[in-house]
Each structure stands twice: as C-alpha cells, then as structure tokens.
Amino acid sequence: MNVNPPNSYRVGPDEHGRYGIHGGRFVAETLMPLILELEQAYKDAQADPSFQAEMDTFLEHYVGRPSPLYYAERLTEHLSGAKVYFKRDELNHTGAHKINNVMGQILLARRMGKTRIIAETGAGQHGVATATVCARFGLKCIVYMGDVDVERQKPNVFRMKLLGAEVIPVSSGSRTLKDALNEALRDWVANVEDTFYCIGTVAGPHPYPEMVRDFQSIIGKETKRQMHSREGRLPDSLVAAIGGGSNAMGLFHPFLDDKEVEIYGVEAAGRGIDTGLHAASISGGRPGILHGNRTYLLMNDDGQITEAHSISAGLDYPGIGPEHAWLNDVGRVNYLSATDQEALDAFQLCCELEGIIPALEPSHALAKVVELAPDRPKDHLMVMNMCGRGDKDIFAVAEHLGVEL
C-alpha cells in the first residue's frame, strides 16, 4: 500500500483513533461508554502533572528504570559490522518491558476508582506484570490465558498465583493469546461497573494503542538520552520483535521523526511464512477487523481468523498493533520476520557470547541483528530491544534442543 509520507510520523491517532485506515473503535455497544470514559480519564491524567510524577517515582523505585543501554561487545566482535547495543528492558522488575505499561494503566485505574483488574496474557509476562502491580496496590486481579499457553509457560502461571492473581485458562478457539483476549473482553462486558481492562499491547480499541504506546515510550526516550551521552549522537538503526508490538512501539516512537534512523520490526515467521504456520501479520496477512481495531490480520478468504504459530508464546497473535500497520503502509518502518529456528540460534548465541539468556521474543529481533549487522560499517550504531529475559523459556528451548531437564 502506498501512501504519501506525512510531515510527522508522531501525531497519530486522529480523533477517531485512526492511524491511516487502521485502528478505530470496533466494539460492542456495551463497551463503547467504557472506552469513551477511559479516553477521557487518560486525557485528564495526561494533563495532571501529579500523575506523571507518581508514574516517575514508581518507574524509578519499583520498576528499576532507567534500564541500561549496554554495548554488546562480544556480539559486535562476532558479527564484525555494526556496533550493537542492547536496551536492557529485561532487567526491569518482573523481567520484561510489560511492567512499564501496566504501571501506567494501574495508576490510571486507581484514579478512575476501579477495584478489579482483568488482563490477557500469552507468554505470561504481561500477566505477571499485572499481577505484580495489582499485589502492590491491593487490587483484585484476574488473568485470562489460553490453556495451550498455560501449559507451555508453567513458571509464569505459578508466579501469577503467588502474586495473588486468579489465572483462568481459556479453552475456546485456538486456546492462545487471541482467545484470552476474547475472554477478557467478555468479562469486561459482564463487569463494567468495577472492572478495568489492562491490555498488554498496542492493540485493541482506541485509546489503548495510543495509551500503551505512550507508557512504553519511556524505552525510546531513555535510549535517545543514553545514546547521546554514550556516543554523542542518534543511533543509526533500531531493531525490535513484534507480536502485538508494544516493546517495538515503545522503542520506535520517539525516533519516528528522526528520518535518518533506520527502523526494523521483526515478526515471528514460525516454521516459515510459506508454510502458513507463522505469526507474521504484515508479511502474511491483510487488513481486517478484530479485537476493536482494524489492522493486518491472519485470516482465510472468508474473513475467519486463523491461528498464529510461533515458538514464542508472546508473539503468537494473529494481529499487530494498528500504528505498526500504518507505519508499514507509509514505509517508515521495515517489517521483517524471523523463523523459530533463527530465533533459537540467536538465543543460544546470546547466551554464549553475552552471558544474557534472552526471552524467545527478543531472540527474534536478535536473529535479524545477526543478519543485518555484518553488512553495516563499524561506526553504525544498532540498538536492539532486549525486551524480556529468557528464564521462562528454558523449558521450551530444552525441548526444542532435545534436552530432558
């Protein structure tokens, strides 16, 4: 799709929650008043300096921000091309970027007087982050999780339970993240009075994609500042993995108008785009409507949503955030994909060279760093978002490597 480039890539969404043709508010009437209430509450919070001050305090002292910008020296030597940096969001409390957004939404829920928090989760990172912050503020927390994911992410399920959350396995549809989202929406429809739906990614009806992006943008803002103090200039390229796309949007958004910065989003190609067993909505899907927004989706010719496949439960979603869909249409971000095998290889490389066990999600981004960096000059600064740590994935990786634990 070819669209004339806008003057700024950072002004979206419009008043209808649209990014080009994408985004919007495709929800049942029951939810519409809640979405409008949320939009207003978020606007009020943004205009209130005490909200940002409270957020900053918790991000520093509870989450552990800023996260380091780390020069991956041995990986750089190994690839002998671009100078590779990791944005270390896996060092946040709970081990992933997810808590940046959860902290924002829970503080907002408190302002709105909501007492019951619901969330969906795939890999379990968003569920753990939500359970964590709910425990911190004494809020009731219910997490919906596909029963396939409950099985492959047992450590995170136990973590959520330790934190006092109720984990509800979802056995409808493909029993993964998309079905967890359906169930969370159904819960919200039935419990509109006291419930706040804490969505984990830059998708869903407006204002979620914008709100989650804003809360995650701390990643890119810090990166910009840190790179300036380390190298005295902007990075030359950014690379991040994409399921729904919140870690990527958080890194990318502050750089969108720095047109000299190349930006790469990496979708999960599963067993390969041509096998049909993948989670690459942009590379292998087309625009449609699901979960409150229009965006690229995996579907059949009748508009029925098809299952996504990825070794990484966090990327196993048949859609992508609507702002990513638009950034693809206008050509600002390059969307690539990495297979399960490429991600596994990158996972092992990172363990061996850097002493960092990455989550399988950023391993997809790392796989493309391995591909892109060797062709770049030595003074090319490449930043990859290390958005989660891999402790949760060691069982899945062991299985793929044929190791019995």
Added chain:
Amino acid sequence: MSGATRIDHRFAALRADGRAALVTFVTAGDPDYATSLEIIKGLPAAGADVIEIGMPFTDPMADGPAIQASSLRALGKGHDTNKTLQLVREFRAEDNDTPIVLMGYYNPIYIYGVERFLSDAKAAGVDGLIVVDLPPEEDDELCVPALNSGLNFIRLATPTTDDHRLPRVLTNTSGFVYYVSVLGITGTKSPDISTVTEAVARIKRHTDLPVAVGFGVKTADQAAGIASGADGVVVGSALVNAVRDNLDDAGVAGPATSAAVLALVRQLAGGVKSVTRSAAE
C-alpha cells in the same frame, strides 16, 4: 433511505394485532447446511415473526459459549458468507413475507467487500443487519451504506447506553432497536422483567421504533414476561443449545434436530402470544 422493509411491515402488523414479536436467532449452517435450512424454513410456521440468522465468525467477542460453539460447528462444515446468502435465497423462494436479519461481526463482511455484500444481501432477500462490533462511531463503515441500499440497520442498546448516549445510538438505527437486557455475553444471565420494562420505556422516550429485548430468554414464561413490556422478544442461545442437545454422539444431526428446535419455538411463541398489548400503546 428507501421505503419500508418487511421488518417495518411486520412490526406494524403485530402492533395492530396487539401483540409482541417473537424474534428467533439461529446460526447459519449450524449444525450443517441442510439441517439449518430445514430449521429456518420451519420457523414461520412454528411462530417466529422475525428471523435473525447468525453469520458465523471465529471470534465472536460479544457472544457466550453457546453461540461461539454453534459458529464453530458451522465453520467446521465449511460454512461461509456465500453459503449464508444462499440459505437466505432458498428461504425466500418459499417465503416472501417473514423478515430476515443477518447478525454477525464486521470482519467477514469487510473481507467479502461492503458494497458487494450489501447488493448480494439485498438481492438474496435480507431486510436488515445487526453488526455487533460497529458502534455509531464507525457508522461510515457499513451502517450508512446499508441504509442507503434500503436495508435496515438495527442497533443494540444496552444498560450502559445512558440517556446522554441513546440519541447517538438511535440516529441511523432503523427497523427496530435491540435492547440487550443484561450486561454480559449472550446466553448467560437471565433478565429481570421489571428492569427490562423500565428500560424499554426509557428507550421509547427517545424513539418511535419498536424495541425488542434479548439476551438470556430461555422459557415461554420469560418470553411472556418480556412480551408484556416490549415490542419483541429475542431468543437465541436457547435455540442454539437445542441444536447442540439434539445431535448424535458424533455431532451429526438427525430428524430430531430440527423438530426439537421448532418445538421450542412453538412453546416460546405460545408465551409471546399469551400476552395482549394495547394497539394504541
């Protein structure tokens, strides 16, 4: 906007008769095309006044387990939008009076193509559409083109639709208003009759359109209760469950399947018709 549809005529006639409409929902292609057609063809004689046909979708976020399961049964048999329209054409060949409303989610229509869908639906004999995930904020997508093509666009109003928002919801609504009587997904909680009556009165302060009430109606008694306070009673999950409960162990339909569904419709119709309403109301 074009002239009156079968929906408008039907509600006007029932108003003159002094009774409420029984609006029945079944999912197209559930449990298979032939049985589904048999059920739909039998609905008018069993007492259905308006027929809602669900267009199956993999991710029906506002529906409960019963209707999601019925969608998956139909999709599992290869049902699609073309077959739903074929079902309507076959019904229309024998019945030119009973209004038909297609109910579903936007994505299959969007992928079929909005203009093509509206023209094919109209030609097949569809009278109105209910598309659950298109609130007034998205009217340009399908609602306005549907009205322009002479179809009714029926909107859901819910307990969360307050007096401030109701006018927005009712603008561009035609045919009837579908009041969702309880907060939640289809087929779960049952409605409280007095609350429903009040809610219908509230909606009627904003519109002259008929108001049909649904979500959670399972028995003839409940149907009669709703019929005393509303212009129509919508029954869906109970019928879809009757399909499910009358399949054999392999999930295959037999002669008992459509018979059981239609028997339940006759009971519900008895409940609705037992209540006489003032024609002048």
